[in-house]
Amino acid sequence: MKEAKLIEEFTTEQRALLPKVQLKNTFxxxxxxxxxxxxxxxxxxxxxxxxxxxxxVIDFSTHEVVEKVHSYGEITVPYISGYLAFRELPLIKAAAKKLTLQPDLFLFDGNGYLHYRNMGIATHASFYLNKPTIGVAKSYLKIDDIDFTMPENREGAYTDIVINNKIYGRALRTTKNVKPIFISCGNWIDLETTTDIVMSLVNKESRLPIPVRLADLETHVKRREY
Structure with a gap:
């Protein structure tokens, strides 16, 4: 299928899902x-x-790993900026089916509401996982040529990312003297809770929350294996 046709199809699906997104806690x-x-x-x-x-999957209180699963396969959807979810969802769904424990919340290495159409991977995937989600990005996705404001150099400092008078996410400094990460609601969670949860999952080993960092490390292991 030609890229233009894919973009039309993908955009239609994203726009259909967007009214169902709730930036408030359901838990x-x-x-x-x-x-x-x-x-x-x-x-x-x-x-x-x-x-x-x-x-x-980790225990929210102790931060101990309680389960690890993975999926593997050929990628058939081409990379198209702004439509990464369609490339990643088949593998995400396949891995999630292997879980024997049911997480209360999923954090993604990627964006959620901080997306051109407010439908990053964390938001889009929520509809298939049926759980609240959070997007945690290491780099900033510039939308409508809007830059973010650098937060103060202290742990927990943040600045809201405002585009067209709407808050898309936050630049969050999880560790002093370390560059910020970019967090956004995925679905069924508000931004204050998103911030609190991310900060509660950061330790001295990384600026990323623990489960996201561990998932990232695990992808390197599996890539080497395959």
Whole structure:
């Protein structure tokens, strides 16, 4: 299928899902027991692209790993900026089906509401996982040529990312003297809770929340294996 046709089809689906996004909590934060990090990695072999999705589940209180699953397969959807979810969802769904434990919340290495059409991977995937989601990006996705404001150099400092008078996400400094990350609601969660949860999952080993960092590390392991 030609790219223009794919973009038309993908855009239609994103726009249909957007009214169903709720940037408010559908859970009680003190009831959260398990949280999961999700990340993907890709590589090419003989002209074909393959990928792996790794999901790492940790105990929200102790931060101990309680389950790890992954999926693997050939990637058939081309990379199109702004439509990454359609490339990644088949592997995400395949990995999630292998979970024997059910996380209360999923954190993605990628964007959620901070997206051209407010439908980044964390937001889009929520409809298939049926759980609240958070987007955690290492780099900034510039939308409508709007830059972010650098937060103060202290742990927990943040600045809202405002585009067309709407808050899309936050630039969050999780660690002093380390560059910020870019967080956004995925779905069924508000931005204040998103910020609190991300900060509660950061330790001295990384600026990323623990489950996202562990999922990222796991993708490197699986890529080497395959």
């Amino acid at each position: 009680q934060i003190d009831k959260i027991q398990l949280v999961a990090g999700v990340d993907l990695a890709y590589w090419d072999v003989e002209g074909k692209t393959y990928g792996t999705c790794c999901i790492v």
